[in-house]
Amino acid sequence: MRYIVSLCFVLFTTPIAYPSDQTKGLDRTPNDAHNLFAGVWQNERGSIVGFTRTKDILSGYYQTQLGQPDKSQKFPLTGFVQGNLITFTINFTGYGSMTSWSGQLSKDERGDYIRTLWHLTRDIEDGQEDTDLWRSITAGASQFRRLPAPP
Secondary structure (H helix, E strand, C coil): CHHHHHHHHHHHHCCCCCCCHHHCCCCCCHHHHHCCCCEEEEECCCCEEEEEEECCEEEEEEECCCCCCCCCCCEEEEEEEECCEEEEEEEECCCCEEEEEEEEEEEECCEEEEEEEEEEEECCCHHHHHHHHHHHEEEEEEEEEECCCCC
């Protein structure tokens, strides 16, 4: 019995490292790790996001290429990072919607990218909420690639 208890203690208290091709090359020095997300990124639909990091809090902007907003309009963002994990939210003020992204930084032969899942919510008129509330939420996936720094 003592052997089983000891084995369980070792199994449940020992950290496990899982090798992954998706995180190869992301072992960075502490100074590099602080800047993992800093900079400007673009997703597959042409939308641009710029991140500034202070400790583990993100700020910046999002410039959408979809929907009603003027394509040059920049919306403020707020978010968090933890290691190579990220989450950020945009309030599309004046357009009745907000979107949040959560994901992880990874690397492939083309370089760093952020793979995310997102949820967009839009306002449904009070009189329609009983029947259409679930129509207010849209979900999807996006990948962001870092843009080269301007010269």
